[in-house]
Amino acid sequence: MGEVLERPDIEVTEFFGMVTVSDEMREFFELVERVARTDAPALIRGETGTGKELVASAIHQMSPRAEGPFQVLNCATLTPELLASELFGHRKGSFTGAHKDRDGLFKLADGGTVFLDEIAELPTDLQARLLRVLQEGTFSPVGQTESIEVDVRLISATHQSLRDAVDRGEFREDLMYRIRVVPLFLPRLADRDGDVEALLWHFIDEMNPSYPRDITGVQDRVMEAMLEYDWPGNVRELRNVIQHAFIVGQGPVLELSDLTPELRGEPPPNQSAETMTEKDLERKRILKALDEANGKKGEAADLLDMSRTTLWRKMKEHKISE
Ligand SMILES: Nc1ncnc2c1ncn2[C@@H]1O[C@H](COP(=O)(O)OP(=O)(O)OP(=O)(O)O)[C@@H](O)[C@H]1O
Ligand SMILES: [Mg+2]
Incomplete structure (x- = not known):
C-alpha cells in the first residue's frame, strides 16, 4: 500500500488568508x-x-x-x-x-x-x-x-x-x-514551488476539527498524484479535493481512493480510455457524414462505406436522433 507520509514541519507565510512557501x-x-x-x-x-x-x-x-x-x-x-x-x-x-x-x-x-x-x-x-x-x-x-x-x-x-x-x-x-x-x-498553483504540499497540509489542518475524520498522514502515491496534477482550478480546486477526501474517505490516512478521478488519472469506470476515444471518433464521423449528406441517410451511409441498416443501428447506439 506504499508509504505513509507524516506532516512535515513547514514554515508558511500567511498573508490576508493566503498561504504560501514559494x-x-x-x-x-x-x-x-x-x-x-x-x-x-x-x-x-x-x-x-x-x-x-x-x-x-x-x-x-x-x-x-x-x-x-x-x-x-x-x-x-x-x-x-x-x-x-x-x-x-x-x-x-x-x-x-x-x-x-x-x-x-x-x-x-x-x-x-x-x-x-x-x-x-x-x-x-x-x-x-x-x-x-x-x-x-x-x-x-x-x-x-x-x-x-x-x-x-x-x-x-x-x-x-x-x-x-x-x-x-x-x-x-x-x-x-x-x-x-x-x-x-498571480502565478498558477502548479507554478508555485512547494505550495501544493504546503496547502495540502494547511487545508488538512483547517478541516480536521470540523469533520469526523482526523487525517494525520498522506499516502505517498497521493502526494505523487497531487504533484503531477496540473490544477486548472488552482487553490480553490485543491481545497475542494481535500474537502472531498474528508467527506468520502475514512481513517487517518489520506488514500488514493479518496481522490477525484481526475487526480487519480483514471478514465470513468468500465470504459478504457482507448475504446472511449474510438467511440468518440466514430460518433464524430457519423455526424459529419450526416451533415455532408444533408441528413439523407442513404447518402451518409455511402460516404461512410456502410449499409443503411448499419448506419441506423450505429445512430441508435450513439444516441444520434434522426
Ligand atoms: N494562497 C491561498 N491560501 C489559502 N487559500 C487560498 C489561497 N488562494 C486562494 N485560496 C482559497 O481559494 C478560494 C478562491 O480564491 P479567490 O476567490 O480569491 O480566487 P479568484 O482568483 O478570485 O477566483 P475566480 O477567478 O474563480 O473568481 C478562496 O476562497 C480561498 O479559500
Ligand atoms: Mg474571483
Missing part, C-alpha cells in the same frame, strides 16, 4: 503591499481560483482607505442593463422595475475601494462611463443627467489578457492603460 508568491505579496500604500488603480491577473479576490481585499485592508467601504462586483454575471444600474445606480422609473431610487456600487464605495472582477466582460458603453469615473471622479446614475462626485479607488481583475481584448476590439485601449497602472500577476 519565493515567487512572497515577492508578489511584497509588491501587493507597496501597491496598497498608494491610491493607484491595480489590475490583478490570474487564472480561476488563484486568489484574485483575496488579493483585492488585502490591498484594500492595507490601504489608507481601509476604514472605508469595500464593494465587489463580477462584471460577467449581469446583463448590460443590470450592470449599469448596479454600478451607477438608477432613478425611480428609469426602466421597468425601477420602483425607487437606488444607489450604485460607486456611490456605496465612496471613500473606499471598488473591486471589479472579470473587467474584460464590461460592455463598451459602460467602459466609457468607467473611464469617466477614473478621469473625473464623476458619473450619472441611470435616468439622471446631473452627475455625482465620488472618491473611489478601483481594483480590477481578469483571467484573460486585456491586451488581447483590446486587439479584438472588445476593450478600450485608453481604459486598459488607466486600470492597469500596476499589473499584478
Whole structure:
C-alpha cells in the first residue's frame, strides 16, 4: 500500500488568508503591499481560483482607505442593463422595475475601494462611463443627467489578457492603460514551488476539527498524484479535493481512493480510455457524414462505406436522433 507520509514541519507565510512557501508568491505579496500604500488603480491577473479576490481585499485592508467601504462586483454575471444600474445606480422609473431610487456600487464605495472582477466582460458603453469615473471622479446614475462626485479607488481583475481584448476590439485601449497602472500577476498553483504540499497540509489542518475524520498522514502515491496534477482550478480546486477526501474517505490516512478521478488519472469506470476515444471518433464521423449528406441517410451511409441498416443501428447506439 506504499508509504505513509507524516506532516512535515513547514514554515508558511500567511498573508490576508493566503498561504504560501514559494519565493515567487512572497515577492508578489511584497509588491501587493507597496501597491496598497498608494491610491493607484491595480489590475490583478490570474487564472480561476488563484486568489484574485483575496488579493483585492488585502490591498484594500492595507490601504489608507481601509476604514472605508469595500464593494465587489463580477462584471460577467449581469446583463448590460443590470450592470449599469448596479454600478451607477438608477432613478425611480428609469426602466421597468425601477420602483425607487437606488444607489450604485460607486456611490456605496465612496471613500473606499471598488473591486471589479472579470473587467474584460464590461460592455463598451459602460467602459466609457468607467473611464469617466477614473478621469473625473464623476458619473450619472441611470435616468439622471446631473452627475455625482465620488472618491473611489478601483481594483480590477481578469483571467484573460486585456491586451488581447483590446486587439479584438472588445476593450478600450485608453481604459486598459488607466486600470492597469500596476499589473499584478498571480502565478498558477502548479507554478508555485512547494505550495501544493504546503496547502495540502494547511487545508488538512483547517478541516480536521470540523469533520469526523482526523487525517494525520498522506499516502505517498497521493502526494505523487497531487504533484503531477496540473490544477486548472488552482487553490480553490485543491481545497475542494481535500474537502472531498474528508467527506468520502475514512481513517487517518489520506488514500488514493479518496481522490477525484481526475487526480487519480483514471478514465470513468468500465470504459478504457482507448475504446472511449474510438467511440468518440466514430460518433464524430457519423455526424459529419450526416451533415455532408444533408441528413439523407442513404447518402451518409455511402460516404461512410456502410449499409443503411448499419448506419441506423450505429445512430441508435450513439444516441444520434434522426
Ligand atoms: N494562497 C491561498 N491560501 C489559502 N487559500 C487560498 C489561497 N488562494 C486562494 N485560496 C482559497 O481559494 C478560494 C478562491 O480564491 P479567490 O476567490 O480569491 O480566487 P479568484 O482568483 O478570485 O477566483 P475566480 O477567478 O474563480 O473568481 C478562496 O476562497 C480561498 O479559500
Ligand atoms: Mg474571483
